[in-house]
Amino acid sequence: MRKRQEYIWCLIALPDGNKEWYCLSKVLRRALFIEKKNNQFWKQTMIGNYITVARSKYIKGRARLTVGRIEKIRIRKNGAADWHWSRNQFITAEHLLNLKDSYNYLRHDYCWYNRLAIKMALIYWHNKLLQIKLNSIRYAVKKKRLKLERTLKNGRKDFS
DSSP: OOOOOOEEEEEEEOTTSOEEEEEOOHHHHHHHHHHHHHOTTHHHHHTTOEEEEEOSOOBTTBOOEEEEEEEEEEEESOOOSSSOBEEEEEEOHHHHTSHHHHHHHHTTTOOHHHHHHHHHHHHHHHHHHHHHHHHHHHHHHHHHHHHHHHHHHHHHHHHO
């Protein structure tokens, strides 16, 4: 008996603030099912990565593209009936810190308007990622400053 095909769906956060479900491409799906056999945390390895997705119907093999961030992953029995499919290219958050290299990888052989859309999306995600890192550093500095102030305050009481 033939096993019914399964599809991997990802909730994708888009640069415009919306979130939509996308079905992963056949190539990525195959690779992730292999990963699933060897790694029980396979979903966590993909969540937070950035992937190229279609934003319109395909006409003559072309669609408008952008880059979104993977938020959730689910396995379903059906694939997308419309244009909600991913492309094969994705990058990690760590890779996105090198904006030029990320763009060179994701721009692939797309037409000029998709390259521009991918570049704009990557700049958005890159800046958002830097903002998160900056906020983390600010929080750590604030925490250390408060600890130091408490130590100094308690130290002054000892000398009074």
